[in-house]
Amino acid sequence: MIIGLEHYLVLGALLFCIGFFIALSKKNAVGVLIGVELMLNAVNLTLIAFSRFGATEVALSTQVFVVFIIAVAAAEVAVGLALALVVYRNRQTISVDRTTLLKG
């Protein structure tokens, strides 16, 4: 059996779903961020798989796209963790179901 595009796509889909489940089910805000990071990585893996096996015209632009995704993910993590620290300082918890300040 030759390892081809489908193998990487299935792997990316499984990784995305694990990250999705972590992001939905964890109580800890940092745990939710970890799940979001896994989802972003799964998408990157899928894009790189298309870059390797897809048409020649998209081979380069997908890699540039992945570079931009990594940069935006780094910015997102920095701001997200700073927000978690501020929430902890004001509410003494970073549990996402106990920060109910905006609840009507």
Next chain:
Amino acid sequence: MSDFGFHLAFWSLAAMTLGGASMIIISRNLIHAVIWLVMSMLGIAGLYLTLSADFIAVVQVLIYVGAISVLMLFAIMLTPRAERDNSQNIKTGGPAALVVLLVMISTLWVAIDTDWGAVREAALTDQARLIGESLIKHYILPFEIGAVLLTAALVGAIALARQDDEDAAVHAASLQAELDGEGSVDPVNVVDPPIASEASDTEAAS
């Protein structure tokens, strides 16, 4: 490329990635969860290498394994031990699992059932140069916007995370009181002995 070696690399890296990701779900300590995340990220970097995307693999190791995980560990260590519990899940775990299951079924169905067309055999060569050139030729505007975004995110993170002046004053006062209570160390008058700093300089030079 030998076929057996490629198979071995793919399946072991896939097991490493998915295993690390699954261990995040069941690990009870948040610090262990971040360590498992690092393992998963390293597996993905290896998978990039099997896809002959060497530049992206290096970027993955530098940013995810090096920077983001350390940032997460710092954030965890700046909150007390009680907040490191990763074992608690929200009460609506059942519906969440159902939604995830639906997403998994649909994405797997699309991935397997679609005819992806002809598979290209040759990989892109000289990727770092090509990516760099296209970043400053075709994608110059997104590149600049990304630079502004990173700067804004860093400034915003610092502005969010730094303590207010009152908090900082209280914190400094309590620290000073603690030091006065011990009565031995005066932080103002502590100066590095010049000999020691010279010694460390020569060590660094050698």
